[in-house]
Amino acid sequence: MTMTHASRLLAWYDRHRRTLPWRAPSGERTPPYLVWLSEIMLQQTTVATVGDYYRRFVKRWPTVEALAEAPLDDVLSAWAGLGYYARARNLHACARAVADRHGGHFPEDEAALRALPGIGPYTAAAIRAIAFDLKASAVDGNVERVIARLEAIETPLPDAKIEIHLSAAELVPAQRAGDYAQAMMDLGATVCTPRKPLCVICPLSRSCRALKLGIAETLPRRSPKAAKPTRRGLAFVLARKDGAILLRKRPTKGLLGGMDEVPSSPWREGKFIVADALGDAPVPARWTIMDGLVRHTFTHFHLELSVARATATTDRLARLLPGSAWCTLDLLDERALPTVMRKVIEKASLS
Ligand code: SF4
Numbered sequence: 001m002t003m004t005h006a007s008r009l010l011a012w013y014d015r016h017r018r019t020l021p022w023r024a025p026s027g028e029r030t031p032p033y034l035v036w037l038s039e040i041m042l043q044q045t046t047v048a049t050v051g052d053y054y055r056r057f058v059k060r061w062p063t064v065e066a067l068a069e070a071p072l073d074d075v076l077s078a079w080a081g082l083g084y085y086a087r088a089r090n091l092h093a094c095a096r097a098v099a100d101r102h103g104g105h106f107p108e109d110e111a112a113l114r115a116l117p118g119i120g121p122y123t124a125a126a127i128r129a130i131a132f133d134l135k136a137s138a139v140d141g142n143v144e145r146v147i148a149r150l151e152a153i154e155t156p157l158p159d160a161k162i163e164i165h166l167s168a169a170e171l172v173p174a175q176r177a178g179d180y181a182q183a184m185m186d187l188g189a190t191v192c193t194p195r196k197p198l199c200v201i202c203p204l205s206r207s208c209r210a211l212k213l214g215i216a217e218t219l220p221r222r223s224p225k226a227a228k229p230t231r232r233g234l235a236f237v238l239a240r241k242d243g244a245i246l247l248r249k250r251p252t253k254g255l256l257g258g259m260d261e262v263p264s265s266p267w268r269e270g271k272f273i274v275a276d277a278l279g280d281a282p283v284p285a286r287w288t289i290m291d292g293l294v295r296h297t298f299t300h301f302h303l304e305l306s307v308a309r310a311t312a313t314t315d316r317l318a319r320l321l322p323g324s325a326w327c328t329l330d331l332l333d334e335r336a337l338p339t340v341m342r343k344v345i346e347k348a349s350l351s
Contacts, residue, residue, distance in 0.1 A: 005207050006173035006180060012203035013183035018190065020047065021054050029178060032106035032131035033064045039126045040091050040118060044084050047189070053082055064106070067092070068099035076258055076336035083339060084299070085256050090118025108132045129172075129181035137169040138181045142188025147171075148220035149192060152209035156221040164220075230302040234277035235264040235294070235341075237309045237348035238285060240326055245345060246282075246312070247335065248324035255298065260335045262344055263321065267303060274306050283320045285310035294347050296340040303340065309348040 014026065022038035024030040030038075037057060041050045057078060061067040067075070072092050079088035094117045098106055106127060107113055113124040128136035139147070144161075147153070147168045153160050173180055191198045199211050210216040238246040247260045265280035274289055281287060287308040294305040315326070327335055332345070 005204060006171070008203045009183045009187065010173075010176055010179055013179055013186060016186070016190070017182065018186050021051050023182070029133060030130055032127055034058065035127050035131040036064075036094075036106060036119075036123065037091070039123045040087055041082065043087060043123075045082055049082070053079070063104070064095050064098050065104045067095040068104075072258065073336065077334055080259070080336050081339055081342070085259055085338060087118060089252075089257060093117035094119060106131070108134065110136070126181065130178045133176070133178040135172050135174055135177045136181070137165070137172050138185075139165055139168045140185065140188075142192075143168060143184045145194065145220055146184060146188045146192045146204075149197070149210035149216050150204060150208050152213055152215065153219070154215075154221060156223045158223065160220060228297070228301050229269045230304060231267040231269050232272035232304045233265045233267040233306075234274055234280065235262050235305045235307050235344045236281055236287065237262050237307060237345060238283065238312050239309065239348070240312050240315065242328065244326040244328045245332070246321065246324050247327045247337075248321060256338050256340075258336070259338050259341075260327075261338070261341050263324070264305065267305075269301075272304075274308075277306070278308065281308070282324075283312075285312065290347050292347065294340065294343045296343065305340070305344060307344050307347045 017023070017026070020038075022030055022034050038050065038054055041054055041057075057067075060078065061070055070092070072089070075092045076085065076088050079085065079091075082088070097116050098104060102112075108128060110124050110128060113119050113127060114121065119127075122138055122140055125136040125138035126140075128134040129138055144157070144164050147164045148157075148160060150171075151164075151167050153163055153167070155163060187202070187204070191202050195217065197216050199205050199208065199216060202208065202211075205211055208216070210219050240246075245262065248263055250256050250259050250261055252258045263282040265277040278287060287310045290307040290309060294303075294307060296303045296305075337345075
């Protein structure tokens, strides 16, 4: 792309830029803390979902130091529902590292940024470009699609990644690198969409090779994905007479690390018999199996949970389960409950 093309994109951006909660007004730069926070939240999550979380986080923790001082549990609870919880743990670890190693200021240097927890090449480039206006190439899924089309790259992803990243880096202009990065993101999100790209109104249509070849909508190509396995298990919702539910904390490491959950049988692939899984009940009680399943998809597998519910006859049942505690319904929203567990609790409360 010549400067002419970068200029066209920037002119389009000046007129059509999206208003986003984390985006500074035209001509100003978003501070690194806010770029970083929004970019971490936006990984695997839509702009629409992130908005409210972002506003709540910034209100509660207006600076990276404030976030660094927060207890991890508070951060995990505030994150609950956004999914991919390793991001929340890394977010907290990263805030601490910025406070400790860099005196509360995000570094500009790529290597220093990438040495921080949870910051990969994309986030480092986004921070460098958007917060510091440095010439850095931030390639997310949207930008990947735009570049694959502009250059008519027909190699399927993920093999095409290197080619796409090299092309993307060559196109970044020396001036207004931050606006350029955001313009590419906006173009991918609003014009060069996965289906039915709006080529007629695209500022880059003149130089788009895929458009010329009539293959825009078919790009980027993807190698067929291996099917995700399905794991199954039985979740146990033990409720006290006042509706309080028994929750325990998951181990800090691994899937949904440090989050709250109701106890469940192990989640396994293969044959699953509910009656057998009842043997894994955390405490003796009269368990009722609810109709239907709770389904949830994680990065590497689908999960199908049957749900058993019982009413506890005594408060002391919690003692049988180390690390567990009753949570009253009014406090449920404040707990670090992942979406799958909220679905389980919802299912248990249907009579
Ligand atoms: Fe995407 Fe069409 Fe623009 Fe090419 S012309 S970049 S395919 S919207």
